[in-house]
Amino acid sequence: MQRAARSLEHKALILTLVLGCQALAATFFAIDVAGDIAEAGLGWHLSIELGATLALVGGVVLGAFHVRSLIERGRQDQALIAAARGAMGALIRARFAEWRLTTAEADVAIFAIKGLDVAEIAALRGSAQGTVRAQLTRIYAKAGTASHTGLIALFMDELIDPASTLAEQGEHG
Amino acid sequence: MTIPLTKPLRNWDPVVKLTHWSIVAAVLANGAFTEGGSWPHIWVGYALTGMLALRLLWGLVGPREARFSAFPPSLSRALAHIREIKAGKVHDQSSHNPLGALMVYAIWGTLGMIIASGIAMAGLPPKAVSHDRHAVQQVAPDHGEEREGEENPLGEAHEAAVNLLYVLIVLHLGGVIFETHRSGRGLVLAMLPGRR
Ligand code: HEM
Numbered sequence: 581m582q583r584a585a586r587s588l589e590h591k592a593l594i595l596t597l598v599l600g601c602q603a604l605a606a607t608f609f610a611i612d613v614a615g616d617i618a619e620a621g622l623g624w625h626l627s628i629e630l631g632a633t634l635a636l637v638g639g640v641v642l643g644a645f646h647v648r649s650l651i652e653r654g655r656q657d658q659a660l661i662a663a664a665r666g667a668m669g670a671l672i673r674a675r676f677a678e679w680r681l682t683t684a685e686a687d688v689a690i691f692a693i694k695g696l697d698v699a700e701i702a703a704l705r706g707s708a709q710g711t712v713r714a715q716l717t718r719i720y721a722k723a724g725t726a727s728h729t730g731l732i733a734l735f736m737d738e739l740i741d742p743a744s745t746l747a748e749q750g751e752h753g
Numbered sequence: 754m755t756i757p758l759t760k761p762l763r764n765w766d767p768v769v770k771l772t773h774w775s776i777v778a779a780v781l782a783n784g785a786f787t788e789g790g791s792w793p794h795i796w797v798g799y800a801l802t803g804m805l806a807l808r809l810l811w812g813l814v815g816p817r818e819a820r821f822s823a824f825p826p827s828l829s830r831a832l833a834h835i836r837e838i839k840a841g842k843v844h845d846q847s848s849h850n851p852l853g854a855l856m857v858y859a860i861w862g863t864l865g866m867i868i869a870s871g872i873a874m875a876g877l878p879p880k881a882v883s884h885d886r887h888a889v890q891q892v893a894p895d896h897g898e899e900r901e902g903e904e905n906p907l908g909e910a911h912e913a914a915v916n917l918l919y920v921l922i923v924l925h926l927g928g929v930i931f932e933t934h935r936s937g938r939g940l941v942l943a944m945l946p947g948r949r
Contacts, residue, residue, distance in 0.1 A: 615877025
């Protein structure tokens with residue numbers, strides 16, 4: 581669940597470790613270069629070293645911005661998923677009530693919408709596959725659809741508006 | 754199927770966690786294990802400097818609750834917070850509470866003093882830990898003299914700041930324990946690695 585947000589979080593963690601190493605290196609070089617310059621004055625060799633150190637510091641700053649954006653994207657992902665979940669839950673409850681599913685049918689229907697097949701649902705509910713198949717048939721009939729994909733599509737169809745979805749994607753890209 | 758309307762528990766971002774625990778490790782290492790003035794002591798001190806610098810940078814560019822602007826040092830807010838504690842009011846805080854904020858700045862300031870006096874004492878790298886190892890020894894005699902005479906003002910400043918840091922750490926731990934009891938939230942969990 582929430583795999584995308586997790587992987588963003590994972591990336592942020594790895595980059596943080598890299599950033600930490602870079603910060604250490606930048607500090608060591610900065611102190612070293614400062615010491616060298618205090619000792620020997622700013623020759624051409626030390627100017628180059630100073631330049632390299634400043635570049636490293638710049639890299640750390642940019643890295644920090646990058647980690648921040650990863651963290652924020654991860655949080656946004658999670659917030660979106662939470663919001664979508666809330667809305668999806670409400671929609672499912674509304675439809676199930678409308679179709680007058682029994683409690684057992686509602687349970688089976690949830691698993692079916694999540695994409696589980698008959699064998700998996702039967703195993704999860706500890707019932708026979710024949711029972712689940714019969715329940716699914718009744719669910720399809722009440723929902724006015726003919727198949728598993730049809731049931732899922734009922735929800736997807738209502739949730740996804742191609743026009744606005746594609747427009748948003750254009751904005752991002 | 755509950756709708757998660759409650760705000761997620763606080764969880765510090767990885768940079769805050771990394772810098773916090775690196776600083777803890779460095780303070781522990783230099784307080785308990787390395788010998789003052791020795792080259793491991795100096796390198797650990799530089800590492801601590803790097804981590805502190807990263808945290809301060811993060812205070813400018815990090816996510817909102819990690820930024821300085823989320824926990825400004827303010828006596829009046831700290832006093833208001835004490836009144837709230839007395840009144841038994843607990844409200845959600847996405848960053849450090851006003852008292853915690855004062856503590857954070859005090860710890861950072863003290864670490865800054867320790868770092869400045871340490872570098873001033875050891876000298877910058879060519880004198881302290883240059884690429885040739887023998888230079889390291891130059892530091893040790895300095896330190897020896899200072900041990901005997903206790904006259905070196907830098908050494909005294911360094912030690913005074915370290916003692917102040919220890920006091921602050923005790924207060925910090927006290928504050929964390931107190932706040933954990935008071936608010937009953939996973940204050941420490943939020944600072945531990947790998948929790949969502
Ligand atoms: C050498 C010892 C320690 C030092 C110098 C230290 C320093 C700090 C600093 C500077 C912060 C602010 C973090 C930031 O915003 O970057 C902080 C926060 C925190 N520290 Fe420590 N710390 C020490 C030990 C500990 C220990 C052992 C614990 C765990 C029991 C701990 C728990 C926490 C917690 C929970 C916070 C967040 C407080 C909040 O939510 O406002 N610290 N510490």
